[in-house]
Amino acid sequence: MLLRLALATCLFALPARADVAEAVSDHILPGLAHFRDTTATLAASDSCDPAVLRPLYHQAFDAWIAVAHLRLGPVEEEGRALAIAFWPDPKGLGAKAQAALLKAADPAILAPDHFAEQSVAARGLFGLERLLYADPAPSGDYACALTQATADDLAGMAESVAQGWQDDFAATLTQPGPGNRYLTETEARQALLTALITGLEFNADQRLGRPLGTFDRPRPERAEARASGRSLRDVQLSLLALRQFALKLVPEAPQTQAAFDRALSQADALQDPVFAGVSDPQARLKLEILAQDIRAIRDAALAELAPALGAGIGFNAADGD
């Protein structure tokens, strides 16, 4: 009798706790582990041949996109989120910082501790993109060593983020309480809902919005990861990851899921890998529709997930300018 009661209580309690716990165990931790593994594989390669490294770079970039919206916890320490993917970069700081490193050709800077202190603009996935897709490719021993140091540094950050969640931050989120960063379950839910909404806005406002510019002044050169041809792919993979994240937070959210499906099929129908179509009125319209579709997901999520979670959204790093 007592056992049955206890079981009943457990069963009853489970759905209420499942949201944050499931998001952590089924979405966040596996995603971070995959990012750690793919960056480790990239770093393990001895080659400096772009033809060898490019596929590994894409796997690591894919893995990052699946977790890039998780702007909380260990990735916010030591500027890791900025260093892993320094974009947008409207002042071209990444190219400048990397050119300075190549020009100085100082081997001491490439030691892991020292490299981790260099400008975030020179590091991470966009640092690698410039090395692997530059035309002409930078050649010579130092460029090769810089490529390897950048990959090692990236793998180190991915490892630190995955480990930080595993050892500490996962529990911080799933076991809120007095003295904890999150005092209540509601606060933990709010943190994840904020990450979801901010991730959606980043796709609409930055990944699509920057190249769209205005009708009179489109900016195709501002598309993300244009050199490696990933602009559309990043939006698609991000939406897939965000859909899974939303599903783990609130399994029953038909409007939100339908909005995701609409945006994803719109994205899948595009034949425009780097959003070159922003300058063409016909193609541009399709990209504008995609941006609207993504904003519609955000609206549906706010209408549906926020009440289901009993949480609002908090401040995020993109507030401000």
Added chain:
Amino acid sequence: MKHTLLATLFCTAALPAFAVTEAEVVQTYATLAEAGYADSLATAQALQAAVQALIATPSDATLQAARAAWIAARVPYQQTEAFRFGNPIVDDWEGRVNSWPLDEGLIDYVDASYGQSEENLLSTLNVIATPHFTLGSTEIDASAITPDFLKSTLHEADGIEANVATGYHAIEFLLWGQDLNGTGPGAGARPFTDYLPGDGCTNGNCDRRAAYLTAATELLVADLAEMTGNWAEGGAARAAVTADPAKGVQAILTGMGSLSYGELAGERIKLGLMLNDPEEEHDCFSDNTFNSHFYDGVGIRNVYLGSYTRPDGTLVSGPSLSELVAQKDGALDMQLRAELEASVVALQAIKTAAESGFAYDQMLAAGDKKGEELIMGAVNALVTQTTSIERVVATLGIEGVALEGSDSLDNPGAVFQ
């Protein structure tokens, strides 16, 4: 028993008489804003007088006096930044007066190391030396540098935000020039001879440089007068927060949270450190960044405590958000007050270090542990207080705070540049 009951009744009945209301809190908020913008206006007028003196009689003394007036003008203005993000009237206007960072080569001569920006064709225009130029397919006549030309044509030309032609930082550049000391100490070193008419003129076009500085200062004064009016009795910004006090309280919290976290801790402080880039300093020409950060922190505290100390030392204060929160959750109010204080202390530590000779640029240098510790101390304090601001939002039962004033929602077309 009877006594207890009576006491309870008394307390309950007494509460409304002493309780602070949302309506009172937003009145205080609007009054603080009006005082802050009025002081910004007065100090900008003093700057304008100093600029007129510099141009009438260029000398080292008049240049130093104009620089001192600029630094004094920043003190009240930075404290008003807490009003920005919660109030669309302020946020839509802000780009005219405090746009940053800028491609200063648009305005005047720059060092050869400056380079041409790939994203901004006008980054090395040097309009002071260029009375006629082409923008896209349009011929631009810049022969007369007037307030209207700066505001309507040059500011954000080509749809690029880094083309900052107006406001404090354009004026700062014209008073100090580029800071070429990298992560070493020292600010910009523009000579007063850049404003000498005739043969003594250095770096060319002194008359056009003087016209630019005059026009930009005039615009700043006009813009600040406009915003002061918006917060006066009958003004639109005051009406927006007082008409619906609950929305007004929401504006206060949105302003506090967005400035604390995304803008100040993130964009202005942490990013510069992570880039090790002295050009990411908010007041990079004058090396006044430590003051700008400090007074931002003070401004956030002001709006919570309902209290502002004017440049002449007089105090403006009234019923506060702090008291409103304390009525619901005394512990949370105490915690947030302590955290706002801790941020001001951390920002003061940067200010004290900078004033003692450890320049903000030096703190940004790669591997400078002492600078990193000082700067991250302020970042962490600001991030910490943001969490409590979120808790205040939840405690007061306000919805959708961070959504209000978010560019992407209010004005989907505006965030892309």
